[in-house]
Amino acid sequence: MMRLYFPAIAFFIACIQPNLQKDKAVILNEPTTIKTLKPVQTELGQLKWRFKTEAKLFASPTILNDCIYVGGEDKKVYSINRKTGELIWSFATGGAVNSSPAIHGNMVYATSSDGSFYALDASTGKLKWKFKTEGEKKVGLKGLWGMLSTNLYMEDPYDLYISSPVVLKKGKKATVYFGSGDGYLYALNVNSHHLKWKFKTAGVIHATPALDQNKIYVGSWDSYFYALDQESGKLIWKYKTGEDKKAHLMEGFQATAVIKDGLIFVGCRDGFFYVLDSEKGKLKWKYDAHGSWIVTTAALKDGNVYITTSDSYLFIALNANTGIEKYRIKTCGYNFSSSVIIGNHAYFGDFSGLFYNIDLLSGQVNNTFETHARKMYKREILDTNSRLNFKHTAGKKDLMLYQTTLDVMKQFYRLGSIASAPVIAADGIIYFSSADGYLYALKPGK
Structure with a gap:
């Protein structure tokens, strides 16, 4: 990403003209030959049903x-x-x-931006109990990313999620963990409904924590990735990622980590994908996305790790041991939807309202599905390449104004942006939510 005097311009340039050059795969390795592939428009499957809510949906079901x-x-x-x-x-x-709600027994647990944690009866929806945090908030500051007016407080328009609860049962006892905009990671005793412990960071925690062995892992907007003891909440180690002290553009965590074979795989908004040793927090390798956020959860299969990028619109396959890039696919918009792998196929959506089925072996897009909203408004909103283009949508508006970003995002959402990871049931039905307010159920084609 270009570094200009006004950092927001650099951000808008990244949105307008996603970086198409070869990414250096890792800080210690050189990339292999890279293919840039264009997605096909074959229909993925049949719409089984869609359920209409009263506003945008961002989180996964x-x-x-x-x-x-x-x-x-x-x-x-x-x-x-x-x-x-x-x-x-x-x-x-x-x-x-x-x-995303968490299920434990006959209970549904959910976090809300009102700053409360809710425990509901899964059958009836009746409130059983709730817990109040010290408050929820979006990331923001005056003159965010160098946008105008500099004396205006601006919430980050891409801070789409709050931390989802995660439940861990040990014997007869269960603990639910979640982060909060107040900077704390909370652990609640499910049986007593009381606070077990809370751990304070210096930034908003909107990433969902990950559990492995006796540790809990989470990234904060303070630029640190933390490993804590599950029982006590005591810090075991923390790892410092990139910090953008001037613009606060390239920093912070939205992604949930994946842990496998003693390694942590996690993307960051500093533009890097990190692989850390789970015991000591030492860096094994990192991948440079060249100024594009990595806000989605990685997917692992057969020695490969699959990631997506936001501004550069990429789905990327990397060697999980070395970080060497194998191939990439260019999507049609920001990628905030985490990939789910079934067999040799990856499923995810993008911000243009397009849902993908990718063949991981060939590196080709098998087929896609468009939200109803995308079908209706794509000719009005997308550019001539059928992709999101910030400048195209902004028209003659001043790109430095915060209000311009809000206006453009409002137009993007009309496409039914897909920011949720899909959920695939045992019978093969695919479910995902969309900014058009619908929850979709797809029956894949043969």
Whole structure:
């Protein structure tokens, strides 16, 4: 990414003209031959049903038996019959529910931007208990990224999620963990409903924590990635990533880590993908995305790690041991939807409202599915290459103005942007949520 005097211009340039050059695969290795592939437009499958909520959906749904649960910007948690798409119940919180519900026993746990954690009966949606944090908030500051007006407080328009709860059961006891905009990572005793411990960081925690062995791992917007003891909440180690003290553009974590074979795989908004030793937090390798955020959770299979980038619109396959790039696919918009792998196929959506099925062996896009909103508005909003283009959508508006970013994002959302990771049931039905307010259920083609 170009570094100009006004950092926001660099950001807009990255959005307007995604970097098409070869990325250096790792700091210690050189990349292999790279293919840049264009996605095909073959229909992925048939729409089984779609369920309409009252506002945008960003977070991923959760399945329990024949029910699917999802939260949204309309401040509600929904329970939906996953076979028919009919509403079972809804529960209203005091703020947007941009997190994925967790299921434990017959309970649904959800976090809300009202700063509360909710425990609901999974069958009825009745509130069983709730816990109040010290407050939720979006990342922001005056003159964010160098945008104008510099005396205006600006919330980060891409801070789409709050931390989702994660439940761990040991014997008869269970603990639920989640982060918060107040900078704390919380651990609650599910049995007593009381606080077990909380750990303070210097930044917002909107990433979802990951559990492995006796540790819990999470990244904060303070630029550190933390490893804590699950029982006590005591710090074991922390790893410092990039910090952007002037613009606060290239820093912070939104991605959830993946842990396998003693290694942690996690992307960061500093433009790097990190692989760390889980015991000591030592860097094994990192991949340079050249100024593009990595906000999605990585997917691992057969010695490869698959990541996506935001501004450069890329799906990238890397060797998990070395970080050497194998291939890349250019999508049609920002990638905030984490990939889910079934067999030799990866499924995810992009910000233009397009959902992908990628063959991991060939590195080709098998087929795609468009949201209803994308079909309606793509000719009006997308550029001549059928891709998101910030400058194209902004028209003659001043790119330095914060209001311009808000206006452009509003137009992008009209496409039914897909920021949620899909959930794929045992019967093969694919579920994902969209900024058009719909929860989609797809039946894949043969």
